Amino acid sequence: MNNMQPEGREYIEALEAEFEQNANPELAQEQRAYLKNRFVHYGLKTPIRREIQKPFLLKSYLPEKQIMLEIVRTLWDRPEREFHYFAQELIFKYHRQFEPADMEYFEYMITHQSWWDTVDFIATKLVGTFFKMYPDLIQTYTDKWLKSGNMWLQRTALLFQLKNKDKTDAQLLGHCIEYLIPSEEFFINKAIGWTLREYSKTNPDWVLDFVESHALSALSKKEALRLIFNS
Numbered sequence: 001m002n003n004m005q006p007e008g009r010e011y012i013e014a015l016e017a018e019f020e021q022n023a024n025p026e027l028a029q030e031q032r033a034y035l036k037n038r039f040v041h042y043g044l045k046t047p048i049r050r051e052i053q054k055p056f057l058l059k060s061y062l063p064e065k066q067i068m069l070e071i072v073r074t075l076w077d078r079p080e081r082e083f084h085y086f087a088q089e090l091i092f093k094y095h096r097q098f099e100p101a102d103m104e105y106f107e108y109m110i111t112h113q114s115w116w117d118t119v120d121f122i123a124t125k126l127v128g129t130f131f132k133m134y135p136d137l138i139q140t141y142t143d144k145w146l147k148s149g150n151m152w153l154q155r156t157a158l159l160f161q162l163k164n165k166d167k168t169d170a171q172l173l174g175h176c177i178e179y180l181i182p183s184e185e186f187f188i189n190k191a192i193g194w195t196l197r198e199y200s201k202t203n204p205d206w207v208l209d210f211v212e213s214h215a216l217s218a219l220s221k222k223e224a225l226r227l228i229f230n231s
Contacts, residue, residue: 004074008067011056012074018052019044019082031081038115039081046085053086057093065097069105076109084113088121095129100137103130107153114152116187123159131160142172146179151187154180158191165202173199174210181214192216193223204228 004012019042028043044052055061062068068090075087088109106126110119131138145153157176161168177192193216200207204227211224 004070005067007063008071011063011071015056022048022052035115040079042080042082044082049082062093065094068094076113084118088118092125098130098133100134110152110156111150119152119155120159123156124162127156127160142176146176151185155187155191158195162195162198168199170206181216189217189219193220196224197226200227
């Protein structure tokens with residue numbers, strides 16, 4: 001933070017002061033336990049945090065993009081989970097300004113301070129939006145992520161299309177799932193089922209055929225077919 005431009009440093013200090021002023025140590029312990037004691041918390045419920053951070057996300061208060069990226073990287077390296085939530089929401093404010101080089105930041109966020117509660121936002125909001133802007137980069141990154149051995153990058157390859165509905169690239173979705181079928185990771189098998197379940201809202205026949213023709217884990221299969229057999 002010492003190397004940060006004054007505008008970015010002041011922005012973070014003001015945000016930190018607001019979070020500290022509204023901290024709830026008792027709730028912080030509950031939140032920490034919920035996320036398996038992986039992170040420190042201020043103890044801010046989501047509605048309260050979003051109310052606190054509103055002024056920091058006003059268009060008139062937003063810093064220029066390069067300073068914003070410095071802020072995001074600095075906040076991501078802080079231990080408090082609320083800073084991570086804020087940072088990903090801050091960077092999404094600039095989604096119309098996304099450039100190919102920004103993927104470096106998304107990958108850093110996915111592979112550091114990693115847990116489902118941030119990775120899923122990054123995958124669907126940040127990466128999903130990025131790939132709509134730069135579809136020519138999809139294959140390069142998804143291939144890289146699938147082969148990376150990093151569970152969270154692999155989960156991102158599965159989930160970035162989650163909200164694409166009839167714009168879903170079913171061939172790519174199938175390829176990603178097939179690559180990851182051997183995985184025994186809960187968060188991978190859960191994501192396989194989740195993305196298939198979401199796509200079943202648009203194309204149930206494709207999902208049913210896919211499930212019947214592939215040896216999915218019991219968890220993936222159960223999640224994938226939930227809507228089809230409960231509709």
